[in-house]
Amino acid sequence: MSVLVEVCIDSLESLPIAEKAGAGRIELCSSLATGGLTASAGYMKAAARVANIPVYGIIRPREGDFLYSSDDVEIMLEDIHTAHKMGLNGVVIGALNAQGHIDADVVSAMIKQANGLGITFHRAIDHCASPFDALEFLMSHHVERVLTSGLAKRADEGMDTLKAMVEFCHGRLGIMPGAGVSPENAKQIVDFTGAHEIHLSGKTTRASHMxxxxxxxxxxxxxxxxxxxxxNPDTIARAIAAVRG
Structure with missing residues (x-):
């Protein structure tokens, strides 16, 4: 089974590193320390220019929950337009109502605004009161995939739910495990769940040149x-080798 490894990054410096290590797709973010926020227009444009693999930009205007105000929604719709204009291949979206269900009006508006861009629904799914109803909604709106930990803190702790999601969607919607994925557990997660994609950051730090x-x-x-x-290219390469081994 061929498994695509998506790498989330929060700097342009990391993009060619992840690509060279074998990443199949990039999730473009700023501020991974807060779960990933929307990249700037300049960052999007630069990423689209240098990438040789698909780049999907997360659309998340702030950290915290996924219950968005009308101002937040206006910002997200404009950011989706910007992602399209800057040449990204897709967007990563999500919004919930106060009861923990997908905000159908907001998500539908974001899908419409994407105007042909690829669409991933992000880990807002892990905060859904009825996640399988959410999967039905996303399948009916032709979303490509869902990034999820299986409602757990880490994907390796949510494998039973991840497997159930894969079986429930039956190929109509990709289930991409993410959160706490590493070279040590990636193969176990993929083999157990039947997922065809997996998501990680493989973060490390380098010393400043100051x-x-x-x-x-x-x-x-x-x-x-x-x-x-x-x-960290070694982390990405080892995760890819593990899932393809």
Whole structure:
């Protein structure tokens, strides 16, 4: 069985690294530390220019839940338009209502705005009160795949649900396990669930090239501004070798 490995990145530097390591598709994000947020227009455009594999941009205007205000929705629709204009191959979307069901109006509007772009529904599915009803909705709207941990914290803890999802969709909708996927568990997840795609970041850090450093002043919640997050090619290559072994 051929298994595609999607790699999520949050810097242009990581894109050729992931591609060279054998990634079959990129999920383009900013701020992976918060679960992935929408990339800037410039970042989208640069990624589309340098990539030789499909690039899907996540459409997520803020961290936290997937219950979006009208302002959030307006931003997401504009960001989908931007993704299309900048040359991305697809978008990664999701929205829920307060009761934990897919927000049909918002998701339908995003699909329409995508206007032919490929569509992945992201891990909002893992916060759904009725995930199999959500799968029915997504299949009826011709979404390509769902990124999911099987409603668990990690994909290797949600394998029973992932397998049930794969069987339920019966090829009409791809189920792509993600969250906590590694070279050590990727083959087990794929073999048990029957999934044909898998998702990971394979993150590591490299040292900043700055010579002058003021270690006292830090941005955000990190310990240092001089550890740069990048994709680890060895992690990606080992995960690919595992699932194709």
């Amino acid at each position: 010579v002058y450093r003021n270690e006292k002043a830090t941005m955000g919640n990190g310990d240092s501004d001089f550890d740069i997050t990048v994709t």
